[in-house]
Amino acid sequence: xNTTHRMNHIFGIDKKALIIxxxxxxxxxxxxxxxxxxxxxxxCALAGADAFLSTVGLLDKFADSFHGKGVILRIDGGxxxxxxxxxxxxxxxxxxxxxxxxxxAIITMCFSGSKFENETLSALSRNILEAHTWGLPVTAxxxxxxxxxxxxxxxxxxxxxACKQAVELGADIxxxxxTGDIDSMRNLVESVYAPVVILGGGKKxxxxxxxxxxxxxxxxxxxxxxxxxxxxxxxxxxxYTAAIAKLIHExxxxxxxxxxxx
Numbered sequence: 001x002n003t004t005h006r007m008n009h010i011f012g013i014d015k016k017a018l019i020i021x022x023x024x025x026x027x028x029x030x031x032x033x034x035x036x037x038x039x040x041x042x043x044c045a046l047a048g049a050d051a052f053l054s055t056v057g058l059l060d061k062f063a064d065s066f067h068g069k070g071v072i073l074r075i076d077g078g079x080x081x082x083x084x085x086x087x088x089x090x091x092x093x094x095x096x097x098x099x100x101x102x103x104x105a106i107i108t109m110c111f112s113g114s115k116f117e118n119e120t121l122s123a124l125s126r127n128i129l130e131a132h133t134w135g136l137p138v139t140a141x142x143x144x145x146x147x148x149x150x151x152x153x154x155x156x157x158x159x160x161x162a163c164k165q166a167v168e169l170g171a172d173i174x175x176x177x178x179t180g181d182i183d184s185m186r187n188l189v190e191s192v193y194a195p196v197v198i199l200g201g202g203k204k205x206x207x208x209x210x211x212x213x214x215x216x217x218x219x220x221x222x223x224x225x226x227x228x229x230x231x232x233x234x235x236x237x238x239x240y241t242a243a244i245a246k247l248i249h250e251x252x253x254x255x256x257x258x259x260x261x262x
Contacts, residue, residue, distance in 0.1 A: 002135045003172060009104040010051040010070035010137075010173070011195065011223065018248050019197060020044045020241065021053040021228030023074035023107070028081045033233045040232050041065040047238040048245030051104070053139075053226055056093060059101050072139050072173075072226075073103035075127065088116035091123045095131040105173065106131055107139040111146035112162040113153075120146070121169070128170035139173040139226075140166035141199070156184035160191055167194045175199055175226045178217050185220035200227030207240075207261060211254045214247050224248050236261075 011017045022037060024030050034040060037058055042065040045052075051070030059071055075098065078090035089109055098106050108127050111120040128138045142165070144158040152158055156179040163174045171194060178198045179185045189196050198217045200210070210230055217225070225244065234240045243261040246252035252260075 003132065003137045006104040006135065007137050007172065010072065012050055012249060014249060015195065015223060016248050017050040017195075017197060017224040018048060018241065018245050019051045019053060019072065019224065019226040020049045020231055021199070021226050022058060022232065023053040023055050024228055026055045026074055026077055027079065033229070038062040038065040040237055042067065043238040044231070044241045045069045047241040049241050050224075053107055053228070056101065059103065063102065070104045071102065072105040072107050073098045073101065075106045075108050088119040091127055095127065095134045095136050098131075099134050099136060103136070105137040105139055107141060107175065109146070110140040110142040110162060110166040110171070112142070112165050113144050113158065114146035114148055116146065121165075124166065124171070125169050132170065137172035138170070139175055140169070140171035141175045142166045143176065156180060156188070160184075160188040163188055163192045163196065167192050173197065177201065178213050182216050182220045185217055185222065189221035195223035197224045197226040198222055200225070200230040204233060205230055208254065208258065211243070211247060211257050214244060215254050218247065
């Protein structure tokens with residue numbers, strides 16, 4: 001099986017994707033919202049999600065809940081939110097193991113400019129080359145300076161640079177933050193020759209604000225989203241998924257999506 005075939009398990013015929021990120025529990029506390037992950041996965045899958053970012057545990061224990069949707073397996077690990085934050089993420093899953101688990105792609109970090117960039121960028125390069133020998137696409141989560149902060153950590157220019165670097169290293173899908181406006185996001189998408197999906201970020205956003213951000217990103221040429229806690233942390237994850245699916249696959253307006261939700 002080649003990378004194109006597996007990419008088609010993630011992206012629709014319109015080359016867009018609604019990806020639900022449920023990989024947070026590998027490093028962060030996700031209780032109580034993901035106390036019953038199988039239920040959340042199943043409801044979102046049936047409501048219109050195209051694919052999921054998953055951990056090994058979820059893919060192994062809740063395979064039926066994905067209902068045949070695409071799965072992108074998180075291969076980073078080895079640290080947690082309880083740790084001292086002075087050690088880099090490690091690659092803890094090999095491409096061969098991801099294939100054996102039934103993953104359609106893998107995801108790993110790309111922390112350009114972080115103090116651990118030599119570890120994350122060399123790991124990204126190795127993982128891409130290994131994954132491609134198995135016909136496995138690679139998603140790079142491109143975040144300048146990682147989660148270390150700094151005034152220039154999320155400038156449009158640096159986000160674009162991190163995404164461009166990831167695709168030059170061979171990444172097939174780019175996951176990154178929305179740059180903040182349509183023009184700079186369009187420049188990012190045009191600079192990167194792989195589908196770009198935007199993430200939701202760590203903070204909970206009001207419904208209209210999140211839907212508008214997604215609409216703007218799509219209008220700028222983004223291929224969809226890869227969001228987690230804003231969706232599964234919602235009081236009705238299935239309805240929120242259905243509303244976002246209308247934005248992505250039906251080119252709906254924010255008002256139409258809000259009507260679907262409410």
